Amino acid sequence: MSLYAIGDLHLHYQSVLKAPSQLRDRIWKKHEEKFRKNCEKLITDEDTLVLVGDHSWGRDLSECEQDLKYIRDLPGRKILTRGNHDMFWDVKKTQYLNELYNPELTFLQDSYETYRDYALVGTKGFTFEGPFYLDSRGRIMGWDEEEEAHAEKLVKRELVRLRKSFELAKAAGYRKYIMFLHYPPTNILEKRSGFTDMAEEYGAEQVIYAHCHGESRFYDSIHGEYRGRNYHLTSGDYLRWKPLKILE
Numbered sequence: 001m002s003l004y005a006i007g008d009l010h011l012h013y014q015s016v017l018k019a020p021s022q023l024r025d026r027i028w029k030k031h032e033e034k035f036r037k038n039c040e041k042l043i044t045d046e047d048t049l050v051l052v053g054d055h056s057w058g059r060d061l062s063e064c065e066q067d068l069k070y071i072r073d074l075p076g077r078k079i080l081t082r083g084n085h086d087m088f089w090d091v092k093k094t095q096y097l098n099e100l101y102n103p104e105l106t107f108l109q110d111s112y113e114t115y116r117d118y119a120l121v122g123t124k125g126f127t128f129e130g131p132f133y134l135d136s137r138g139r140i141m142g143w144d145e146e147e148e149a150h151a152e153k154l155v156k157r158e159l160v161r162l163r164k165s166f167e168l169a170k171a172a173g174y175r176k177y178i179m180f181l182h183y184p185p186t187n188i189l190e191k192r193s194g195f196t197d198m199a200e201e202y203g204a205e206q207v208i209y210a211h212c213h214g215e216s217r218f219y220d221s222i223h224g225e226y227r228g229r230n231y232h233l234t235s236g237d238y239l240r241w242k243p244l245k246i247l248e
Ligand SMILES: [Fe+2]
Pocket: 008, 010, 054, 083, 085, 211, 213
């Protein structure tokens, strides 16, 4: 029995693929097939796979049905969290999605799931991604402060959602946590953030995130041990479509 994670599948069985990197880069060529084969090799029906957002390019549920079927047909128990591109999944629709796909898929939002004696908590997260203003050597000389202020509001909202997830798990008696975000826990200007602080406050053992894809973004945030927690980037292209084992 093992717990795995991966994010940014960006499936597009029924939707128009607009991302140039996904059309151009070799790592994305037939990535659905590579990922399915890796899952079939690694994951058994006793295992749990957490998919940390950006599941589909579909603009609404009708454009995502085949993508969700593909996920449903993967081995193991599947838990999904929201990514910024998951247009089919408005927060208010979470209960509807859970009812529609029960028991095959679990949509985690403002709640928690369990794995052994761990609570799996999480939310989409958010982080300021610019625009940044660079000098001729590519060093950051400034950024759009209006965008930064807007991002700050979204970060606060996501921190409220994350705390709710932790608090529900804590009230149910859980004391061991794995924390899932779609966005990286810190942006390229930060060493720590409200998300790293919350991971520390509740004692989350691991923080799993995705969203950073394309080689130039792989090291935008924290990798490995930092202030007592372990941070892992799990975007699919970074993992070469092989889910990362989080726990035995
Ligand atoms: Fe993505």
